[in-house]
Amino acid sequence: MFFDSFDFALFLPVVFAIYWSINRCGLRIQNAFLIIASYVFYAWWDWKFLGLIVLSSVVDFLIAKEIFATAIRSKRRQWLYVSIFVNLGILAIFKYFNFFIGNIESTFSLFGSEKLFSRLDWVLPVGISFYTFQTMSYTIDVYREKIKPSQDVFSFFAYVSFFPQLVAGPIERASNFLPQFKVERKFDYGNAVDGLRQILWGLFKKMVIADNCAIYVDMFFAEPNAYSGSTLLIGAVFFAFQIYGDFSGYSDIAIGTAKLFGFNLMQNFAFPYFSRDIAEFWRRWHISLSSWFRDYVYIPLGGSRVGKWFALRNIFVVFIICGFWHGANWTFIVWGLLNAALYLPLYLLDRNRKHIDTVAYGKVIPSMKELIHMSLTFSLVVLLWIIFRSDTIDDAIIYINGIFDTSLLSVPSFRLMGNAGATFLMIIIMLLVEWLSRQSSYGLGGVLKLSSRSMRWLCYFVILFLVGMYSSQSPNGFIYFQF
Amino acid sequence: MIKFLKDISIFSFLASLFYVALVVAWGELMPPFLRPNLSDRTILDDNILLTLNDLKDAEDIDVLFLGSSHTYRTFDPRIWKRYGYNTFNLGSSAQTHIHTGLLLNQYLEQLNPKLIVYEVYPDIFGNDGVEANSVFLSYDICLDQMTEVVFESQSVKSMNEMIFARYRNIFLLNDTYEINLDISKQEYKGNGFVERKSNVFSQVEPFLRTDILQSQIDAFQNNIRKLENANIPFVLVRAPVTQIEVNQFPDMNAYNVLMQDYSEFIDLSQVNELQDSIHFYDFHHLNQKGVEIFNPIFIDTLLQLNLLKDTYK
Numbered sequence: 064m065f066f067d068s069f070d071f072a073l074f075l076p077v078v079f080a081i082y083w084s085i086n087r088c089g090l091r092i093q094n095a096f097l098i099i100a101s102y103v104f105y106a107w108w109d110w111k112f113l114g115l116i117v118l119s120s121v122v123d124f125l126i127a128k129e130i131f132a133t134a135i136r137s138k139r140r141q142w143l144y145v146s147i148f149v150n151l152g153i154l155a156i157f158k159y160f161n162f163f164i165g166n167i168e169s170t171f172s173l174f175g176s177e178k179l180f181s182r183l184d185w186v187l188p189v190g191i192s193f194y195t196f197q198t199m200s201y202t203i204d205v206y207r208e209k210i211k212p213s214q215d216v217f218s219f220f221a222y223v224s225f226f227p228q229l230v231a232g233p234i235e236r237a238s239n240f241l242p243q244f245k246v247e248r249k250f251d252y253g254n255a256v257d258g259l260r261q262i263l264w265g266l267f268k269k270m271v272i273a274d275n276c277a278i279y280v281d282m283f284f285a286e287p288n289a290y291s292g293s294t295l296l297i298g299a300v301f302f303a304f305q306i307y308g309d310f311s312g313y314s315d316i317a318i319g320t321a322k323l324f325g326f327n328l329m330q331n332f333a334f335p336y337f338s339r340d341i342a343e344f345w346r347r348w349h350i351s352l353s354s355w356f357r358d359y360v361y362i363p364l365g366g367s368r369v370g371k372w373f374a375l376r377n378i379f380v381v382f383i384i385c386g387f388w389h390g391a392n393w394t395f396i397v398w399g400l401l402n403a404a405l406y407l408p409l410y411l412l413d414r415n416r417k418h419i420d421t422v423a424y425g426k427v428i429p430s431m432k433e434l435i436h437m438s439l440t441f442s443l444v445v446l447l448w449i450i451f452r453s454d455t456i457d458d459a460i461i462y463i464n465g466i467f468d469t470s471l472l473s474v475p476s477f478r479l480m481g482n483a484g485a486t487f488l489m490i491i492i493m494l495l496v497e498w499l500s501r502q503s504s505y506g507l508g509g510v511l512k513l514s515s516r517s518m519r520w521l522c523y524f525v526i527l528f529l530v531g532m533y534s535s536q537s538p539n540g541f542i543y544f545q546f
Numbered sequence: 547m548i549k550f551l552k553d554i555s556i557f558s559f560l561a562s563l564f565y566v567a568l569v570v571a572w573g574e575l576m577p578p579f580l581r582p583n584l585s586d587r588t589i590l591d592d593n594i595l596l597t598l599n600d601l602k603d604a605e606d607i608d609v610l611f612l613g614s615s616h617t618y619r620t621f622d623p624r625i626w627k628r629y630g631y632n633t634f635n636l637g638s639s640a641q642t643h644i645h646t647g648l649l650l651n652q653y654l655e656q657l658n659p660k661l662i663v664y665e666v667y668p669d670i671f672g673n674d675g676v677e678a679n680s681v682f683l684s685y686d687i688c689l690d691q692m693t694e695v696v697f698e699s700q701s702v703k704s705m706n707e708m709i710f711a712r713y714r715n716i717f718l719l720n721d722t723y724e725i726n727l728d729i730s731k732q733e734y735k736g737n738g739f740v741e742r743k744s745n746v747f748s749q750v751e752p753f754l755r756t757d758i759l760q761s762q763i764d765a766f767q768n769n770i771r772k773l774e775n776a777n778i779p780f781v782l783v784r785a786p787v788t789q790i791e792v793n794q795f796p797d798m799n800a801y802n803v804l805m806q807d808y809s810e811f812i813d814l815s816q817v818n819e820l821q822d823s824i825h826f827y828d829f830h831h832l833n834q835k836g837v838e839i840f841n842p843i844f845i846d847t848l849l850q851l852n853l854l855k856d857t858y859k
Contacts, residue, residue, distance in 0.1 A: 083547060250547050250550070252549055252550050256550070488580075520557065520560065520561075523557075523561070524560070524561050524568075527561055528565055530702075531702050531705070532569070532572060532583050532706065534702055536701070
C-alpha cells in the first residue's frame with residue numbers, strides 16, 4: 064500500500080479511529096491492533112513475505128533474552144552472531160544472492176567456465192533492508208547493555224512492524240522507539256496537527272516533485288545518446304530532486320503518520336541540498352541510515368580514534384557498505400566509494416565538522432560564499448546521483464560523457480517541455496518553502512512562524528491545491544521501497 | 547480529540563471550497579502549460595463538437611461504430627454511403643469500454659442501429675480512462691453519468707475536470723463557446739469521421755503496454771450483455787495497425803481467441819493491402835490513403851460473413 068494511494072487515504076483514518084477508540088482497553092490491545100494494522104499494510108503489497116518480518120521479530124526477541132540471561136561474554140557474543148547471521152542471511156538470500164552468483168560466474172568465465180549456478184527468481188521483499196537493520200540494532204544494543212530486552216512480545220512486534228516506517232524507515236533505534244510502545248499514548252492535539260502538516264508536505268514532495276521529475280528522468284536515462292548535454296544535465300538535476308522528493312517525502316509522511324498515533328520518529332532529512340560540503344550533506348541525508356552505520360559499523364571499527372590511516376579505512380568501509388546497502392549492483396558500490404573519496408579531503412584537512420550549524424542561520428538570504436559552497440556541493444551530489452541512477456557503470460559513463468559534450472551549451476530540448484516548465488516551477492516553490500523552514504525539522508515547519516491561524520490554513524489550502532493541480536498522472540512507487 | 551475532529555471537519559470543508567474556487571480560477575485564467583491536471587476545450591480536439599452536432603439529427607442508422615480514436619479515424623461514413631449504408635461514427639479519443647457503455651446508455655435507443663461495429667484495441671483494456679474522461683467532461687458528453695466514472699477512476703485530474711465542467715455547465719458558459727479547429731492536419735467530414743491528411747509517420751516510439759484493468763473487462767462484458775439484451779447484431783473488430791505495432795504485441799493469438807469467446811470477432815490489424823510507410827500517419831492510425839483502401843475491404847468482409855446485409859432499405 065503506497066502512502067500516496069487512495070487505499071492508504073482510506074486505511075489511515077480507519078486505523079486512526081479504531082486505534083484511539085481502543086485507547087482505554089489497555090496497552091497490549093492497542094499494540095496488538097497496531098501489529099494487525101501493520102501486517103495488513105504490508106500484506107497489501109505481498110502477504111507471502113510477512114513470514115520474513117515475523118521470523119526476524121521472533122529471532123531477535125528470543126536472542127535478546129538469551130543474551131541478557133547469560134553473563135558469559137563468549138556465549139553472549141555467540142547469540143549476537145546468530146542474530147546477525149539470520150538477519151544478514153535473509154538480506155543475503157533475497158537481496159544479494161544473484162549479485163554474488165553473477166560476479167562469481169563473471170570471474171570464472173575468465174577461465175572459460177559457463178553458467179555454474181542457477182539464479183533465484185524471487186521478488187525482493189519490500190523494506191527488507193529497513194526492518195532487518197532495525198531488529199539487528201535492538202539485539203546489538205541489548206548485547207552492549209544499552210537497553211534491556213523487551214519482556215512484552217506485543218510491544219516488540221509492534222516496534223518491528225510499525226506500518227508508517229516499516230518499508231522505508233526511518234530506521235529507528237530500539238533505545239528511542241521501543242520505550243514508546245511501553246507507555247500509554249495520549250492523544251495530543253498539537254502533535255496530531257503537526258503530523259498532518261508534515262504528511263501534507265510529504266505528499267507535495269512525492270506526488271508533485273518526485274513523480275513529475277521521474278517522467279523526464281526515466282526518459283533521459285533510458286536513452287542518453289538521444290539527448291544533448293544540456294538536456295542530460297537537466298535530467299540529472301531532475302533525478303536529484305526526484306530522489307529527494309521521493310525519499311524525504313516518504314519520510315515526512317511516515318513521521319507525520321506516526322505523530323497521529325502518538326509516536327515520535329527521528330528526523331531523516333535535514334534539508335541536505337542546502338549543505339555546504341559533502342560531510343554536511345551526509346549529516347543531513349538519510350540520517351537514520353548514516354547514523355546507524357556510524358554507531359554499528361564505524362565506531363566498532365575504531366572510528367577516528369585509531370589513527371589517521373585506520374580512520375580512513377573505516378570511512379571507506381562505511382561508505383562502501385552504505386552504497387552496497389542500497390542495492391546489489393556495482394553502481395551503488397562505486398557511488399559509495401566516490402562519496403568516501405569526496406569526504407576524504409575534508410577529513411584529512413580536519414574540516415569534516417566545519418558546517419554543523421544551519422546555513423545562513425537567522426538570515427533570509429545566504430552570503431555569496433555560502434551560495435557558492437551550496438552550489439558546488441549540490442553539483443557534486445548531482446554528478447554522483449548519475450552513477451546511483453544508472454543501471455550499469457558503463458551506462459553512467461555514457462551519461463556523464465553525454466553531459467560534458469559541446470552540446471552542453473545548447474538549448475535543452477525534449478518533448479513535453481510544457482510540463483517540464485511547471486515541474487521547474489514546483490521545484491522552485493519547494494526550495495523556497497524549505498529554505499524558509501530550514502531551521503525547523505521539516506519543510507513546512509516554517510509555516511508555524513505565521514501567527515495567524517487563517518494565514519496558516521491558507522498555506523495548507525494552497526499546497527493541497529498544488530498537489531491536486533500539479534501531481535503527476537503517472538505515479539511511481541517509492542524508490543526506496545526497493546532497498 | 548473532539549477539538550481535533552471538529553477542526554478537521556471545518557478545515558476539510560473550507561479546503562474543499564477553496565479548492566473548487568482555485569480550480570475554476572486556474573481553468574479560466576491560466577495557460578494550458580500551467581494547469582497540467584486540467585484539460586478543457588482549449589486544449590482538446592473540438593471535432594467532437596461537430597460529431598455531437600451531427601448526432602442530434604441521427605436516427606435509425608444502418609451501422610454504428612464505437613471505440614477509440616482508431617474508430618473515428620478508420621471507419622469513414624462517406625465510403626459506406628457509396629455502398630448504400632447510412633452509418634455513424636461514435637468513436638472518441640481513448641474511449642474505454644466504460645465510456646462506450648455510457649454512450650450506449652445515452653444514444654442506443656435514438657440511433658437504433660442495425661449493426662454495431664465495436665472496435666476493440668487491446669490496450670484499451672489497460673487504459674485508466676483519464677483521457678476519455680477529459681473528453682467526456684469537457685464536451686458535456688453523458689455528464690450526468692460521469693460523476694460515478696470519475697470517482698471510480700480515482701484520478702485527481704478527472705476530479706478537477708469534473709469541477710470545471712460542472713461550473714461551466716451550471717453557468718451556461720459552453721453555450722457561447724466558439725469552435726476552434728486547426729484543419730491543417732485533419733478535418734471533420736461528417737457523421738463522426740475525422741479525416742487525417744495523408745502524411746506518413748517518420749518516428750517510431752517505444753510502445754508502453756499497461757496491465758489489464760478488471761474494471762475495463764467488467765465494463766466490456768456489460769456492454770456485450772447490453773447489446774445482446776437489446777437484440778442488436780454486433781461485431782468486434784481490431785482496426786488496422788502497422789506491422790511494427792503487431793510485432794510488439796506479446797500474444798496476438800491469445801487475445802483473438804479471447805475476443806472470439808465473446809462474439810463474432812474480426813482481426814483486421816494486419817491487412818495485406820496496407821503498408822506501414824504509406825498508409826499510416828503514426829504507427830497505429832491509418833491516414834486517409836489507408837482509410838480509402840481499408841473500408842471497402844472491411845465492407846466486403848462483413849458481407850461475406852453475412853454480418854452486413856446488401857441493403858437495409
